[in-house]
Amino acid sequence: MEILTTFILSCISTVVFSQFDPEIDTSKYTSYRLSVRIASNRIKIDSTNAEAYLQRGYYLFLLKDFDASLRDTDKFISLEPKVASAYQSRAKVSYSQGNIDQAIQDINKAISLEPDNIDMINDRSTLYYKAGNYEACKKDLLYLLKKDPENLSFLLYLGYCETKQKNYSKAITHFQTLISKDSLYKEAYNNLGFCYYSLGDNIKALKAINKALEIDPRYPEAYDKRSQVWMATGDYKKALEDLNKALSLYPFLSTSLNNRALIYLEMKQYSDALGDMNLLLQTAKPTADLLIIRAQIYKEMGNFELMEQDLKIAEVLLSQEK
Numbered sequence: 001m002e003i004l005t006t007f008i009l010s011c012i013s014t015v016v017f018s019q020f021d022p023e024i025d026t027s028k029y030t031s032y033r034l035s036v037r038i039a040s041n042r043i044k045i046d047s048t049n050a051e052a053y054l055q056r057g058y059y060l061f062l063l064k065d066f067d068a069s070l071r072d073t074d075k076f077i078s079l080e081p082k083v084a085s086a087y088q089s090r091a092k093v094s095y096s097q098g099n100i101d102q103a104i105q106d107i108n109k110a111i112s113l114e115p116d117n118i119d120m121i122n123d124r125s126t127l128y129y130k131a132g133n134y135e136a137c138k139k140d141l142l143y144l145l146k147k148d149p150e151n152l153s154f155l156l157y158l159g160y161c162e163t164k165q166k167n168y169s170k171a172i173t174h175f176q177t178l179i180s181k182d183s184l185y186k187e188a189y190n191n192l193g194f195c196y197y198s199l200g201d202n203i204k205a206l207k208a209i210n211k212a213l214e215i216d217p218r219y220p221e222a223y224d225k226r227s228q229v230w231m232a233t234g235d236y237k238k239a240l241e242d243l244n245k246a247l248s249l250y251p252f253l254s255t256s257l258n259n260r261a262l263i264y265l266e267m268k269q270y271s272d273a274l275g276d277m278n279l280l281l282q283t284a285k286p287t288a289d290l291l292i293i294r295a296q297i298y299k300e301m302g303n304f305e306l307m308e309q310d311l312k313i314a315e316v317l318l319s320q321e322k
Helices: 002-007 026-045 050-062 066-079 084-096 100-113 118-131 134-147 152-164 168-181 186-198 202-215 220-233 236-249 254-266 270-283 288-301 304-321
Strands: none
Touching: 026 050, 050 066, 050 084, 066 084, 084 100, 084 118, 100 118, 118 134, 118 152, 134 152, 152 168, 152 186, 168 186, 186 202, 186 220, 202 220, 220 236, 220 254, 236 254, 254 270, 254 288, 270 288, 288 304
8 A cells, every 4th residue: 555655654743832823712702802992992092002002913813813913013013113022922923824934033033132031932932843943943942941841841842843853763762751750641652652653663652652542532643643553554444443533533633534535545435535635625735745645536536637637736736845
């Protein structure tokens, strides 16, 4: 099953350890809008009221009106250019708009104004991780660990960075250290298992992932990881069982949708494969790899027109990557 091994290592699960992906309480939208009106009235009275612009920008951000939030934050900065937290706020708005380079530029400006601000350095490490700059992320995380050795999320993300860079032995060391400090840290066991799997030690991989599931039987990412081990051993029945379990707990888990589609493709269950791939392409950023897989599904179903459409789009995406 060559196609399976091509994409099985596509990603690892992560958890958020910063404020860049806030869970906004939509039940409070009415109060947010009221706060926007109050700030707007203050601005009408005094158009140079910097605090009112920052307040309104904050609540507009919570309402997901990122363009308006950015305008107010920019206005505040034009009035108060030396306030570090304003650049931190603008970084979060820029990130929410998908402009991660601008977000990094802003958080660096904030840190230049407050070099020892732990929250800002934490935010920067998050941005570096999301941008794929794992060396810079590790540098910030090591600094943060020196300041706060008991914050295990920093240690976890050091392991994630090493995993992303395929430094699996180093990642294993970080995850084992974390487990020695907290024997019930399920993410550490799960990703320890992934590292063993990546090194070809499926026995240790299963042992670690099973421990994660012992801690939390409703942990979808662990079922997802274990399915990859089963796939590597050729046990596609168990792999499919784990993928079904993962998706029953988290229907939009991208790696599970991807791998289940590949198994369905191998089993010649083309309609099921297409359903998973369509859902994946609706919920995740389309990539050339995913479109090529769907094109193969269309080919097997005899739909050559849609196959050609996907291959053409994949070709454009590949050319953009060069």
